[in-house]
Amino acid sequence: MDQQRAAYSTESVVAFCRFASANGLSGGLHRSLAALRAVKAVGSGDREALRFALRAALCCSKAEWDLFDGLFKAFEETSQRTPEAGPGRQKKTAEGSSQREAPRQHLLGYDAGDTKPETEGKAVAGASARERLAKVDFSLVPQNDLARLEELSLRLLRQMSLRLSRRLKSGYRPGPTDLRRTIRRNLAHGGEPIVLAWRNRRPRRNRLLIFLDVSGSMNAYSIFLLKFAYALEKHFRQVDTFLFSTSVVDVSDALRARRLSGALEKLSQLAAGWSAGTKIGASLHELNRVHSRKLRAGDTIFMILSDGWDTGAPEMLASELRAIRHRVRRVIWLNPLLGLADYEPVTRGMAAALPHIDVFAPAHNLESLLALERHL
Amino acid sequence: MESSLHLKRDPDAASPGSAGRQPLQDVDALVQGFGQLNYVADRALATAVFLAVQLRKPLLIEGHAGLGKTEVAKVLASLLETTLIRLQCYEGLDVNSAVYEWNYQKQLLAIKIEEKSDLTVEEKERHIFSKEFLLERPLLQSILAETASPVLLIDEIDRADEAFEAFLLELLSDFQITVPEMGTIKARHIPYVILTSNSTRELSDALKRRCFYHWIDYPSLEKEMKIVSTHLPSMEADLRSDVVRFVHAVRQLDLAKPPGVAETLDCGQAVMSLGKHRLDEEVVEVTLGCLAKSMEDGQKIKDAGIRELLGNSE
Numbered sequence: 001m002d003q004q005r006a007a008y009s010t011e012s013v014v015a016f017c018r019f020a021s022a023n024g025l026s027g028g029l030h031r032s033l034a035a036l037r038a039v040k041a042v043g044s045g046d047r048e049a050l051r052f053a054l055r056a057a058l059c060c061s062k063a064e065w066d067l068f069d070g071l072f073k074a075f076e077e078t079s080q081r082t083p084e085a086g087p088g089r090q091k092k093t094a095e096g097s098s099q100r101e102a103p104r105q106h107l108l109g110y111d112a113g114d115t116k117p118e119t120e121g122k123a124v125a126g127a128s129a130r131e132r133l134a135k136v137d138f139s140l141v142p143q144n145d146l147a148r149l150e151e152l153s154l155r156l157l158r159q160m161s162l163r164l165s166r167r168l169k170s171g172y173r174p175g176p177t178d179l180r181r182t183i184r185r186n187l188a189h190g191g192e193p194i195v196l197a198w199r200n201r202r203p204r205r206n207r208l209l210i211f212l213d214v215s216g217s218m219n220a221y222s223i224f225l226l227k228f229a230y231a232l233e234k235h236f237r238q239v240d241t242f243l244f245s246t247s248v249v250d251v252s253d254a255l256r257a258r259r260l261s262g263a264l265e266k267l268s269q270l271a272a273g274w275s276a277g278t279k280i281g282a283s284l285h286e287l288n289r290v291h292s293r294k295l296r297a298g299d300t301i302f303m304i305l306s307d308g309w310d311t312g313a314p315e316m317l318a319s320e321l322r323a324i325r326h327r328v329r330r331v332i333w334l335n336p337l338l339g340l341a342d343y344e345p346v347t348r349g350m351a352a353a354l355p356h357i358d359v360f361a362p363a364h365n366l367e368s369l370l371a372l373e374r375h376l
Numbered sequence: 377m378e379s380s381l382h383l384k385r386d387p388d389a390a391s392p393g394s395a396g397r398q399p400l401q402d403v404d405a406l407v408q409g410f411g412q413l414n415y416v417a418d419r420a421l422a423t424a425v426f427l428a429v430q431l432r433k434p435l436l437i438e439g440h441a442g443l444g445k446t447e448v449a450k451v452l453a454s455l456l457e458t459t460l461i462r463l464q465c466y467e468g469l470d471v472n473s474a475v476y477e478w479n480y481q482k483q484l485l486a487i488k489i490e491e492k493s494d495l496t497v498e499e500k501e502r503h504i505f506s507k508e509f510l511l512e513r514p515l516l517q518s519i520l521a522e523t524a525s526p527v528l529l530i531d532e533i534d535r536a537d538e539a540f541e542a543f544l545l546e547l548l549s550d551f552q553i554t555v556p557e558m559g560t561i562k563a564r565h566i567p568y569v570i571l572t573s574n575s576t577r578e579l580s581d582a583l584k585r586r587c588f589y590h591w592i593d594y595p596s597l598e599k600e601m602k603i604v605s606t607h608l609p610s611m612e613a614d615l616r617s618d619v620v621r622f623v624h625a626v627r628q629l630d631l632a633k634p635p636g637v638a639e640t641l642d643c644g645q646a647v648m649s650l651g652k653h654r655l656d657e658e659v660v661e662v663t664l665g666c667l668a669k670s671m672e673d674g675q676k677i678k679d680a681g682i683r684e685l686l687g688n689s690e
Binding site: 026028030031034037038041042043048049052053055056057059060061062064065179180182183187190191193292293294296323 | 403431504577584585632
């Protein structure tokens with residue numbers, strides 16, 4: 001009987017792992033094995049113990065943790081229903097396949113109101129059904145200036161200023177003595193410290209966080225700037241890109257496609273509120289709250305690309321931007337409108353933001369982006 | 377289900393208050409064991425700890441500050457009656473302060489003393505790079521444990537940099553450390569590893585994959601009451617209820633640093649030492665510093681109206 005119970009749980013645990021990884025948890029063989037061992041350790045009789053064990057084994061972040069209970073419940077409901085519900089299916093004795101099918105189908109009903117099930121669960125988790133999911137066909141965008149953008153991004157990144165980390169390593173300039181090396185080197189002199197070795201601070205590259213406005217007012221520029229972001233992502237790992245209009249979407253993974261067309265295709269699947277209104281303050285707030293770990297203290301350069309037309313409260317924009325500035329190394333605001341001859345940053349949002357910006361620069365064409373070199 | 381994975385060293389170390397029950401026999405026993413050591417653990421946390429101990433995998437605990445993440449390791453160590461080895465991470469933490477370091481002063485002296493001896497250079501070298509001159513830092517200590525598996529607490533791993541994390545990966549999979557001058561040291565007793573993180577940055581996937589995961593959330597009203605009564609047994613029930621309810625109301629506000637359980641206890645302690653029996657507006661105002669850890673947060677609490685927060689909570 002014990003044997004039987006074990007066999008049953010192995011099947012269903014594996015089925016659940018597959019179900020979970022298809023719906024937003026980071027799965028993989030490794031995790032499934034961990035889950036199996038965990039379930040075995042707690043004994044699979046108690047439903048709650050089973051849930052806790054699976055959660056400890058399968059989750060690896062707060063986001064997944066929050067997602068888990070819903071998934072578990074959904075899976076449980078379907079697997080309870082399947083045996084009686086599908087007499088036709090019982091012909092197939094391969095239990096695994098029928099169980100694998102059922103939860104997927106169920107999930108269609110489970111959150112079909114929110115999103116299309118085949119989109120990536122993780123990216124979609126942030127977008128709600130109430131959002132207007134306008135989609136844009138990026139593949140029609142001409143790609144002739146891409147090569148130049150890439151060339152430019154390489155130049156920019158080479159220039160990215162180096163920051164000294166607090167970690168010391170052996171170096172050639174005088175500094176704190178590296179006793180370890182000193183002793184090693186001077187064994188030949190009978191231990192008399194004649195040749196000294198030093199420790200210096202190690203340079204470390206900055207990270208870049210791009211916060212790109214894709215609201216209606218930015219329509220003319222957002223594709224161009226998105227390509228700029230793509231070029232940066234392609235050559236530089238330490239770049240994160242977020243799109244925002246009324247909410248925030250992390251598109252770093254989508255942009256890391258090998259070809260621009262692939263990246264744009266992925267992007268068009270993401271609900272980013274294309275051409276919607278702008279709530280810069282609220283979006284910054286969301287960034288601060290949800291994605292705060294990307295704003296790493298000290299070594300992140302925060303680059304916001306927006307025209308500053310904001311429908312939210314300017315006070316919120318100011319306070320959120322101040323909070324970000326406290327965390328990051330530098331705040332750069334690129335405003336495409338700044339390229340216009342007679343532009344003055346007098347919109348309420350822009351005026352509120354200005355005191356909290358380190359660099360305020362135009363970004364309407366390649367030349368203006370080239371000028372960025374100085375600030376990174 | 378009988379498990380004999382690690383129990384081989386437990387029989388002779390029957391813990392004092394467990395009435396013959398092994399503290400790690402199952403999840404319930406673990407909850408009970410934690411309870412006896414004044415740690416109110418729910419079944420979810422106990423399950424995670426149980427799995428980490430049984431399956432010898434590290435446990436990563438994330439959550440906001442002041443919710444007892446570090447305490448888990450301490451309690452586990454006393455439950456297992458083993459030593460706790462703690463490594464506090466910080467920016468710039470390197471192998472020298474985490475793993476081992478040579479005692480340079482002693483080495484220099486030894487070289488001087490041996491100057492006149494007939495030893496060859498090789499012999500001298502072997503001598504000054506022997507165990508006698510090795511300063512064991514936490515990670516090496518945990519590997520060198522002689523009698524039983526220690527609990528290794530790697531606190532606030534998110535503060536260390538990625539390079540250190542990568543090093544840790546190697547340690548956590550092999551439990552061996554290589555000292556170039558001495559060779560490879562393999563753990564005789566594999567430590568129980570607990571990592572904590574305040575999630576100020578994302579940990580690498582590779583590290584997370586190796587761990588069980590637990591997210592500590594703010595406790596429910598009932599649980600927090602229980603925690604407070606465990607830690608402040610002399611507190612009157614009315615006051616306890618006042619404080620806990622007030623803290624729960626404060627957590628609903630959009631503060632930069634919502635108060636954790638540690639703050640609740642601080643606040644309770646403060647109010648008690650002021651000799652108050654109920655929580656009112658005046659008392660809250662003078663003890664506000666226990667809950668609000670920045671001027672803005674304090675202002676937000678005041679703006680929301682202390683009276684309302686107290687009222688809301690009833």
